[in-house]
Amino acid sequence: MLSAESLKQIDFELAKYPKERNRSAIMGALRIAQVELGYLSVETIDYVAEYVGIPAAQALEVATFYNMYDLKPVGAQKITVCTNLPCALRGGMAAGEYLKEKLGIGYGETSADGKFTLVEGECMGACGDAPVLIVNNHKMCSFMTKDAIDAKLAEWGVK
Template sequence: MLLSEQSYKRIDREVAKFPPEQKQSAVMSALAIAQDEQGWLSPEVMQDVADYLGMPAIAVQEVATFYTMYNVNPVGKFKISVCTNLPCALSGGEKAAQYLKQKLGIDYRETTADGQFTLQEGECMGACGDAPVMLVNNKRMCSWMSNDKIDSLIGELGAQRGAEMSGQGMAGSAAASTLVPGMPAGNVPITTSSMTLDTK
C-alpha cells in the first residue's frame, strides 16, 4: 500500500457512502485523496487505488485521464489552469494566458525550473461572466484576472511557498480565508465546500 493510513481512512469514509457492492463508485474521491497526498497520480498509485476498490486498473486510469483535475504527470506546487473556452477567450482570456506564460517563462503543460508552477489549459469553469478565469490547484477560482491581479496572485503563491520552506506555516492560508493582494477593499473570497472563489 502506497498511501498513508489517514488517506485510506478518508477513502473508507467515501466508500461508506455507497452500497457495499458499489464501492467502485468512490473512485473519483479516492483518486482526489491520493492526489492530495502524492501530488500526482503515478501508475503505481492508480494501481493501488484499483486494488483497494477492487476494480481493474484500466478503469481507474480511464477516470484519471478523462478529467483535467487529475494529474497523471508530476506538477508544480501550484497548478494554474487557465480557461480557454470561447467566453473567456472573447473577454481577455487569451491575453491573460499569454501574460502568465511570459511571466512564468513556461507554456501550457510545462513546469517552472524551481518546481513551483505548472500551467495548463482548462475547460469551462462555469464562471463565464467573471472572465478571464483561472483555477489554482483545482480548488481556488480566480476571476477577472488582469495583469495586475496575475502579478499579485503569483507573488502571493510564491510567498506561501517561501513561508512553507522557512517553517512559518502559511501553507494554504490564502486559499482558506484571505484576499488576493490587490483585490478591491470590501470584497472577500466566497468559500464553498471545496473551492474558494476570489470575487471582483
C-alpha cells in the first residue's frame, strides 16, 4: 500500500521510541502515509496501524481527532484558515470570507476542478502573525490580507 521510501520513513519514526511505546509514532506515520497517498482512507489507517503495531481503533482516534489528517480526497492546495479568536480579531474571519468568494467554495468544500479545498482551522500558534493560513498542512502563510491572499492565489493561477 505504501512505497518502500514511506515505510523507511515510518521505520525512522518508530526508531525514536522504545518498542513498547511504538504507539507514539502513529502521528508521524499517518502524516507520511497522507503525504504519499493524498488522504487517509480507512484501509490506509488500518494498514499504518498494523505496520506500527497498534490497534486500528487507536490510529483512527488520532486521524479523526486532528484536522491535519484528511479522511477524504482534498484539492491540490488545501488551505486551512485560522478562525480562532485571536486570528478572528485580526482579520481571520475576513480572510476566510475573501477566500470563499475568490475560490467559489465554502469551508469543507473542494473546487470543481480539484485544485482547492478550504478548511476552517483552530489555533495555529502564530497569533502575532494573524491572519494566518496553512497550505497543505505544511506551509504557514502569515499576515494574509486581501492583497497577500491575491498574491498567493496568483502563484496558483487564480485571478
